[in-house]
Amino acid sequence: MSEEHDESVQEENGSQETITKVTGMYKDWFLDYASYVILERAVPAIEDGFKPVQRRIMHSMKDLDDGRYNKVANIVGHTMQYHPHGDASIADAMVQLGQKDLLIDTQGNWGNILTGDRAAASRYIEARLSKFALDVVYNPKITEWQASYDGRRREPINLPVMFPLLLAQGGEGIAVGLSTKILPHNFIELIDASVKHLKGKRFTLVPDFPTAGIADMTSYNDGLRGGKVRVRARISQRDKNTLVISEIPFGTTTSTLIDSILKANDKGKIKIKRIEDNTAAEVEILVYLPTGISPDKTIDALYAFTNCEVSISPLGCVIEDNKPFFVGVTEMLRRSTDNTVQLLKQELEIKLGEYEEQWHFASLERIFIENRIYRDIEEEETWEGVISAIDKGLKPFTTNLKRAVTEDDIVRLTEIRIKRISKFDIEKAQQKIDALEAQIAEVKHHLANLIDYSIAYFERLKKDYGNGKERKTEIRVFDDVDATKVVIRNTKLYVNREEGFVGTSLKRDEYVCDCSDIDDIIVFTQDGTMMVTKVDSKTFVGKNIIHVAVFKKKDKRTIYNMIYRDGKGGPSYVKRFAVTSITRDREYDLTNGNKNSVVWYFSANPNGEAEVVTILLRQAGSIKKLKWDLDFADILIKGRGSKGNLVTKYAIKRIELKEKGVSTLKPRKIWFDDTVQRLNVDGRGELIGEFRGEDRLLIITQSGLVKTIIPELTTHFDSDMIVLEKWIPKKPISAIYYDGEKERYYVKRFLIENEGKEESFISDHSDSQLEIVSTDWKPMADVEFTKERGKDRKPNMEVNLEEFIAIKGINALGNQLTKDKINQISLLEPLPYEPPKQVPADELEVVDEETLSGTDEINSSKASNNKSDDHNAGGSKGQGRLF
Structure with a gap:
């Protein structure tokens, strides 16, 4: 719209207002602002790994550097000459740099990344550059400079950082329209990766966090968008009622972690008695549990419902050529390493030029003094004459020089003092020239072998600064925690069977079980329909409910036995099935589909x-x-959609429970996955054995502790576990241990008498230690003796532990092994032994879990009373309902 048209409209309407379009202005200004935030504030440069404020802080610290500490307030004030922002933002950025403990040597209270405590005011704390920073960050000769924001000073465009600093420190920032989150990596691993890159080898980088913890890097995705790192706190069990958190996830503090635990406790997700924070230099959070609460399940619940496990999404974004550039950490390291090689090359070339210039003038000086050319200027009366005389005198001797003699060279010769000429030593002058030639040759050799020189440079950094910078974060593959299995069920579920309601608010109706608000419940009604729905205060699921329970996903062991009539006057069928997966809130018809079933x-x-x-x-x-x-053991387990076997075509009066039965499933096979340190039933890792309800696991640790446990999949295992196997109660445990108090080796054999109780089978002296332990029936050990001075070594002794000592109590001292000094004890192959024969598990099995997916009918003729004695033994936990 033209201005003339605007004015005519205003005149017609009698309005005096004017309309100003701001579209173009807004567009330009917003773009300028966005570009400024991205380039000048939030995102680091790929060349040196610094954001502008960080680069200016480092430059200011170099300006002020005299080897002593400076007040941070002084450094902040000096930085304001280069950084056009307030002192608070500079001080905060400097504290963050100092807390990374790499470039800045700090003094005073700089805060605590573990507790989240803030640093003291900048007037109270001090800082200076670390030796590492002085070594790798600065070199004015190869630095490109630009004018500061007010033009009064010059500042570096980029600092010549000869190290993958951005990956070592990490970086995070939020700009306009984009953000960056580069996770910190291990100092030593970065150097090793740089060396591998220079050697043409492949390498892999994963983060390492200053707060330590345990991390699953499986989905790191090279630090690009879409990647994920799962980080967990390190939680251990001090005793049966106390958990200890000794390391926390990156990005959390002890305060936020404790708050998340208390919040989960208030919501009923976990159950704790109290929590205690003893964190000082190291993290120590004590979580006290009420009596009867499982520590293993609580650890999993802490991971599932609190900040004891966090997920971090990296995003590699840097500035390159004044533009944002998304890049993975592998490419970042390659570019940083290549940039370091080029900086080292520039440094060598500058050094070579300086050495050659020193050699040139040293040679000129020697010619000038040794040949007494300075006497040729005695009769010259003008400056031009002096220059000409010296030039003429030098010409016969300059054939071996590396470049031509300039007027500036001659002027420098005229500035040599008479005292220096009089004390000139030809031999010392030649030695200096020879030393310079050696330095020149060395630099040329480095330039000719630049990659080898760069590798040596990185290895020197590792040697000089790598001590104490070993990996802190343990890399481990996590097993997903099923929240429904570890949540504390502190809500009661009720059912009104006749009206068809289930929920937690029906307190006047029938109590079903305890549940949690994240559980699903499965409901069966008398008309043969099934539904799974989420726990709520009150939910209508269908009238005449016959069964309701908490639903377990992928549960192959819960088997439903059912007899139903098909339609109003149709035949009756029997079926057995499992429910492993469903669609929530969908009705499933378990009958043949006819009305009035x-x-x-x-x-x-x-x-x-x-x-x-x-x-x-x-x-x-x-x-x-x-x-x-009718024996349900004769009915094969099939899918829930199967029609079933014909029971009768006549009308049924009633069905009565005659006797309970035993399980028709195989004993459960359990494996141990060493990667995630967890038990599983999915075939991952090493098979431990086949377990029935009463079977237990035997666990022995290197510290001499032994216990048996029920094999629950949520169990956590100590890192010093050395034996994990199915426990055979009558099978003895044999051990040789060193008694610290008596300073002797003892042999003992014992049986576990207290199921579920953790007991020590070596003495409690601080120097006592377990040498070997065996669960073989007839173990053999080899004893190697220490060679005594002046004597031949005593031959090794083989010990049959079964014959050496009888089975005694677990608290018995045992029999002394020998009085001689022992160098080493090792286990040999055990002697052959045939354990007592047992009924094979296969002979007790009727059907396998793998047959749960079938849908075909089976012949109804098997539905007769032919139950075997094997199936009559034992009881059933299943409860039948008669209608």
């Missing part, structure tokens, strides 16, 4: 139990058999 009998069996029921028919017509038994 009804469930006669239903039971839920947590371990696949198969009971025997009695079928009673109504008297009608010429039916001869009105009563018979």
